[in-house]
Amino acid sequence: RDWEPIAMEHLMGKSAKECHERWIRYLKPGVRKGQWGQWTDQEDYIVIDAVTNSSEQPFTRWSDLAQRLPGRVAKQIRDRWVNYLNPNINHLPFGRKDDLLLWEGHKKLGKRWVEISTKSFNSTRPENQIKNRWYSALFKK
Missing domain, CATH: 1.10.10 (Arc Repressor Mutant, subunit A)
Structure with missing residues (x-):
């Protein structure tokens, strides 16, 4: 898809790259979002297993992992790991x-x-x- 004309015609001030990224992350059919995008235990298990068993540390293969999780994109998966699943995260209230x-x-x-x-x-x-x-x-x- 050529995103340049779309950016120029519909989204003043946005680049073709920004339009493409928005499509991939949020608008493309099949991408889970909102309350319907709640994470399942199975998805969490796949993310935890992939990150903890990877020889690559820190893990950066979020796009590859997204191929194993239909309806998820790399940014969603990285955010899930960084903010919730990483066992080093302190989830207690701030003291x-x-x-x-x-x-x-x-x-x-x-x-x-x-x-x-x-x-x-x-x-x-x-x-x-x-x-x-x-x-x-x-x-x-």
Whole structure:
């Protein structure tokens, strides 16, 4: 498909590449999204098995794994691993110590959530969790 005319005619300010990526990730028929896109135990098992048994560390073959999970795209699978399935993730609520680490990390690094995750939390809190905590009304009180 030639995405250039579509971008120019329908999506001012978006590149052909951005249009193509949006189609692949969200609009293409068969891609699961919303509540109907809930993850099954079998899908979780496939992701966990592929990532933990891969000789490649860190795992980066998300597109290959997407071929084994009909209706899923690489970004969805990576996000599922990074934010939920990774056994190193701390799923407990943020405590005072965590909030202090976040505060100090933000003071040094600004809104570079990935760096705060690795440098302040030793990658035990995913960047999305850190960003959401920073912007939560509870944290700002």
